[in-house]
Amino acid sequence: MSAVVSSIRNPLVTGNKSYHDITEDLCAPTEKAPGLQWVIGFILAITLFSFGAFCIIWTIWMGIGSWNLNRTINWGWDITNFVWWIGIGHAGTLISAILLLFRQKWRTGVNRAAEAMTIFAVMCAGLFPLIHMGRLWLAFFIFPYPNTRGPLWVNFNSPLLWDVFAISTYFTVSLLFWYTGLVPDFATVRDRASGVRKKIYNTLSFGWTGSAKHWQRWEYLSLVLAGIATPLVLSVHTIVSFDFATSVIPGWHTTIFPPYFVAGAIFSGFAMVLTLMLVARKVLNLKDYITVEHIESMNKIILLTGSIVGVAYLTELFVAWYSVYPYEQFAFFNRALGPYYWSYWGMMICNVITPQLFWSKKMRTSVFWTFFLSIIINVGMWFERFVIIATTLARDYIPSSWSYYVPTWVEIGIFIGTIGLFFVLFLIFTRVAPVVAIAEIKSILKSSGDQYVGKDAKHHSHPQPASAYDDSNGFLQYWDGNDSSHDSITILKSVSGEATSVVAEPTVLKASLKDDLKKVEGIGPKIEGLLNAAGINTFVDLANASVESIQGILNAAGSRYSTHNPGTWGRQAQMAADGKWDELKAWQDILDGGKE
Amino acid sequence: MVTDSKEVFYGLYDDEEDLLVAVQRAKNAHLDIMDVYTPFPVHGLDPILGLSESRLHIAGFVYGATGTLTAFLFMTWVFTRDWPIIFGGKPYWSVPAFIPITFELTVLFAAIGMVVSFYTVCGLAPGVENPILDDRITDDKFCIAFQTNGFSSSEMNNLKGFFKSTGASKVSTKVI
Numbered sequence: 001m002s003a004v005v006s007s008i009r010n011p012l013v014t015g016n017k018s019y020h021d022i023t024e025d026l027c028a029p030t031e032k033a034p035g036l037q038w039v040i041g042f043i044l045a046i047t048l049f050s051f052g053a054f055c056i057i058w059t060i061w062m063g064i065g066s067w068n069l070n071r072t073i074n075w076g077w078d079i080t081n082f083v084w085w086i087g088i089g090h091a092g093t094l095i096s097a098i099l100l101l102f103r104q105k106w107r108t109g110v111n112r113a114a115e116a117m118t119i120f121a122v123m124c125a126g127l128f129p130l131i132h133m134g135r136l137w138l139a140f141f142i143f144p145y146p147n148t149r150g151p152l153w154v155n156f157n158s159p160l161l162w163d164v165f166a167i168s169t170y171f172t173v174s175l176l177f178w179y180t181g182l183v184p185d186f187a188t189v190r191d192r193a194s195g196v197r198k199k200i201y202n203t204l205s206f207g208w209t210g211s212a213k214h215w216q217r218w219e220y221l222s223l224v225l226a227g228i229a230t231p232l233v234l235s236v237h238t239i240v241s242f243d244f245a246t247s248v249i250p251g252w253h254t255t256i257f258p259p260y261f262v263a264g265a266i267f268s269g270f271a272m273v274l275t276l277m278l279v280a281r282k283v284l285n286l287k288d289y290i291t292v293e294h295i296e297s298m299n300k301i302i303l304l305t306g307s308i309v310g311v312a313y314l315t316e317l318f319v320a321w322y323s324v325y326p327y328e329q330f331a332f333f334n335r336a337l338g339p340y341y342w343s344y345w346g347m348m349i350c351n352v353i354t355p356q357l358f359w360s361k362k363m364r365t366s367v368f369w370t371f372f373l374s375i376i377i378n379v380g381m382w383f384e385r386f387v388i389i390a391t392t393l394a395r396d397y398i399p400s401s402w403s404y405y406v407p408t409w410v411e412i413g414i415f416i417g418t419i420g421l422f423f424v425l426f427l428i429f430t431r432v433a434p435v436v437a438i439a440e441i442k443s444i445l446k447s448s449g450d451q452y453v454g455k456d457a458k459h460h461s462h463p464q465p466a467s468a469y470d471d472s473n474g475f476l477q478y479w480d481g482n483d484s485s486h487d488s489i490t491i492l493k494s495v496s497g498e499a500t501s502v503v504a505e506p507t508v509l510k511a512s513l514k515d516d517l518k519k520v521e522g523i524g525p526k527i528e529g530l531l532n533a534a535g536i537n538t539f540v541d542l543a544n545a546s547v548e549s550i551q552g553i554l555n556a557a558g559s560r561y562s563t564h565n566p567g568t569w570g571r572q573a574q575m576a577a578d579g580k581w582d583e584l585k586a587w588q589d590i591l592d593g594g595k596e
Numbered sequence: 597m598v599t600d601s602k603e604v605f606y607g608l609y610d611d612e613e614d615l616l617v618a619v620q621r622a623k624n625a626h627l628d629i630m631d632v633y634t635p636f637p638v639h640g641l642d643p644i645l646g647l648s649e650s651r652l653h654i655a656g657f658v659y660g661a662t663g664t665l666t667a668f669l670f671m672t673w674v675f676t677r678d679w680p681i682i683f684g685g686k687p688y689w690s691v692p693a694f695i696p697i698t699f700e701l702t703v704l705f706a707a708i709g710m711v712v713s714f715y716t717v718c719g720l721a722p723g724v725e726n727p728i729l730d731d732r733i734t735d736d737k738f739c740i741a742f743q744t745n746g747f748s749s750s751e752m753n754n755l756k757g758f759f760k761s762t763g764a765s766k767v768s769t770k771v772i
Contacts, residue, residue: 019635019736144670150679156671157683162696169704176711183720184734188635191731206715207724210733212645214718215637220650221714225707228660232703239696439636442736446612514620525616529643532620 011450011457012106015288019442022289026434026441027189029284034431037283045423052417055410056131064134066410072401073393077411078128080385081418084268085125086167086240087261087381090233091269092118093174096181097229100222105448108440109294112185112433113280114273115178120425121272122171124418129163131414159242166239173232177225180218183208184439237265244388251331251392254319260312267305267355268381270298274374276426278367280435289436292365299364302377306355309384313352331392339404340391343383350380515539519584520572522564522594530557542573565595601771604630605755606729606741607764612638615738618762619644622740627758633729633739652717656710663705667698727772737766744769 017025034042059066069076092114099107130139142164144154154161187208190201208214241261244252274295281290320332335344354376357363364370390405429435451458514537517528534553536542542550550566568591575584588594609615615638622629623644632645641647671694675681680688715721733739742755759767 023635023735144674153674153679155681155683156675156697157686157690157693159696162700165697165700169700172704173707176707180711180714184636188734191728191734202725203722206720206722207726208720208734209726209728210633210635210739211718212632212634212638212641213647214720215634216642216647217650217652217714217718219637220652221710224653224656224710228656228703228706231699235696235699242696443636443639514617525640526643529640533643 009448009453010291010293011452011454012109012291012293012448013289013441013445014291014450016451016458017288017445017449019445022441022445023188023192023438025285025288026185026436026438027192029430030189030432030434031192035283038427038431041423042427045420045427048416048420049424050417050420052414052420055413055417056127058410059131059414060136064132066408068406068408068411070403070405072396072403073390073405075389075393076405077386077407077415078132080382080389081415082125082128083240083261083385083389084382085121085128085418085422087237087265087268087385088272088378089118089121089125089170089174089269090237090262090265091273092116092121093170093177093229093233094266094269095273096177097226097233100226101230104297105444106294106297108437108444109290110273110277110298110436111440112178112181112437113277113429113435114269115174115181116426116429116433117273117276118174118269119171119178120422120429121269122167122174123425124422126167126171127418127421128414159239159246162239163243166236170232170236173225173229177222177229180221180225181437181440182433184210184218185434185437188438189434234262237261249392249396250325250327251335252388254316256312256315256319260309260316263305263308263312264351264381264384267302267309267351268378270302270305271374271377271381274298274302274370275378278371278374280430284430284435286436289441292367295367295370296361296364299358299370302374303355303358303364306351306358306377310352310355313348327397330395334395335387335391338391338395340387340394343387343391347380347383347387350376351384354380515576517542517573519576520569520594521588521591522566522569522572527554527561527564530554530561539573539577543570543577545570568594600745602630603744603747603769603771604729604741605744605747605752605769606739606767607759607762608730608732608737608739608766609763610737610765612641612738614763615740616640616644618740618758618764621762622758625758627742627755630741630743633733633741635734635736635738638738652710652714655713656706659709659713660702660706662709663701663703664698666705667701668694671697727770729770729772730766730768740764 013022015021067076067078092111095107095114096111099111130136133139142154142161144156183205186201186205187210190198190205193201238258238261241257245254245257247253277290278295281287317332320328323329335341354373357369357373363373394405395402446452450456514532517523517531517536517539518525520539520542523531530553531537531542531550536545536550536553547566547570550569551562554561554564554566572584572587572594575581575587607618609618612634615632615634619629619632619641623646629645632641634641672689675690676688682688683690686693719726728734729739729741730737740759744752744755747755756767
């Protein structure tokens with residue numbers, strides 16, 4: 001049943017799609033042999049990944065000395081890349097969780113791919129702290145497990161350990177959320193497949209049937225997972241920022257870090273979503289599902305979070321000055337004018353100026369500029385992390401320890417390798433799973449399809465079920481003594497005192513069976529369902545019911561409904577029952593959501 | 597639940613609005629619907645069908661609370677009983693420092709517990725072969741299914757008439 005959507009909203013699904021068209025379009029990439037573009041992209045990604053894997057093996061074999069880290073600069077490209085990848089991951093959960101809670105329908109076009117991106121980005125991110133440990137095979141030391149060394153526990157007071165918990169929880173929850181969304185779509189692919197593919201997709205779909213009770217639980221699960229993933233996503237980058245903020249190093253020891261990191265993470269994550277989706281949209285032919293409306297919405301979030309990041313940069317400078325703390329002040333002079341000035345100004349131009357261009361609607365809705373600027377933002381956000389880490393460490397308290405850090409080919413190679421890994425995983429994902437959530441797109445079609453909303457809408461956004469009125473098939477004849485409405489027909493006939501003509505009968509049937517109570521302003525599909533369940537099926541029933549009894553029905557259904565005010569419903573229903581549609585229409589124009 | 601094979605008589609509708617009307621009519625006529633299958637969650641179906649509210653979120657709260665207690669009590673035990681160490685001159689029992697991990701484990705326990713519960717109560721798992729009435733149910737058809745074991749021909753006619761009059765685009769029987 002379609003939700004209420006303002007007619008001035010732009011459609012989110014274009015091309016006059018039917019449910020079946022959606023299935024066909026979105027399953028197609030998993031059913032066809034990959035195209036040349038995909039193959040080239042995959043070979044390129046595998047090549048980059050292989051080089052990265054080689055560099056990782058080199059690091060483990062030769063030791064961490066193969067990186068240019070030294071006594072003062074103990075974090076370099078590794079942690080820069082770690083924070084960069086983790087930040088990119090944030091957009092997926094933001095789209096799927098926070099936008100679900102805010103009931104943003106446009107999220108359905110991009111949530112699946114964005115969540116996949118989150119998972120792959122977190123995998124890339126997790127690699128860096130692991131290999132930075134040097135002895136990768138002892139990585140399990142970071143978990144608190146009973147051991148023979150005491151047992152000696154890990155330090156639960158350390159932000160680095162909080163990171164372990166935050167990132168492993170984030171990865172797990174994102175994976176569960178993503179997979180639960182995928183299960184019904186895997187079932188769709190399964191039911192179109194045959195042979196071995198059918199077997200594989202049946203396994204992947206866990207034997208999903210689409211039963212009403214399963215869907216009900218599925219929606220509860222999605223909603224609650226969204227509810228707990230929302231504070232989770234905010235906590236992850238907050239905790240990453242604690243890695244820096246709980247230290248006593250000038251430039252790091254600031255309370256603004258958590259909100260500034262979270263905003264930056266969402267900023268860079270949306271840029272990455274746009275980079276990926278603009279390519280996927282073209283290559284996989286998804287223009288009807290990822291429309292300019294989606295792109296514009298994402299650009300607005302980039303504008304918001306980019307502005308928060310810009311304000312945070314300026315706030316840092318102000319606080320450094322206002323603190324009258326020479327070390328803090330030096331840290332910021334050093335960033336802007338010291339040996340790494342190029343990264344600072346790169347960051348400023350990419351992250352502060354670029355998003356401001358999106359104030360222009362032309363820029364926001366231009367595919368080319370969005371793609372170009374999304375890459376610029378990704379570069380800028382990488383610079384930001386480099387600025388925070390390298391410039392600060394290169395100039396510590398003892399000038400004799402000052403140095404300049406340049407990465408080795410091994411460090412650069414590992415970074416390139418993670419980009420390769422990310423794209424290998426993403427490209428496989430586009431072949432195996434529907435890139436756009438099929439079931440969720442279908443559920444918004446009636447409210448956001450271009451045949452229902454927008455300037456080309458053909459239907460009213462609340463299509464009336466034809467069969468609710470049309471009983472010419474003679475359905476009721478089958479119910480001998482079994483159907484209460486049949487009795488009422490008999491009564492009506494006897495009251496009228498004469499043989500009812502055949503022509504008049506459908507009218508009687510219609511009146512006695514069920515009216516579309518949604519015609520009454522203030523009543524939506526859910527409330528209609530409640531009223532029906534309480535035996536109020538027609539306008540006459542509604543007109544005869546007291547305001548108190550309706551309020552009672554609403555109160556009994558919970559706080560979501562009890563806030564509705566049914567004061568005018570009875571009078572509206574009376575007009576509808578009397579057939580005074582024009583009068584009703586005129587009154588509804590005055591009413592505000594059914595309230596006087 | 598019957599372990600014997602079920603005879604299922606089902607009808608497919610092309611639109612969820614038709615489905616809702618049909619389900620309402622079936623309920624009015626006291627027909628015993630076995631299940632309704634849809635390609636996406638149809639809002640407004642649950643109250644008509646008489647589905648009770650899911651209790652998954654209550655389970656989620658219990659799992660989350662378990663995570664909270666596990667994390668907090670474990671860290672408390674480690675740092676006050678098992679191996680007390682002073683970090684940065686802070687007290688052994690430094691509660692603010694325990695908050696991040698306590699929060700993360702709350703979320704982790706709630707999420708894993710709820711997902712596992714969801715698949716368990718729905719009887720879904722890798723390798724489960726649930727009977728599929730029609731391949732188009734996960735595509736664009738909305739299905740109402742009746743179990744018809746031991747139905748007389750007049751009862752079957754009743755159901756046929758019901759599907760015909762409510763605009764079902766396809767009716768069929770299947771033994772599952």
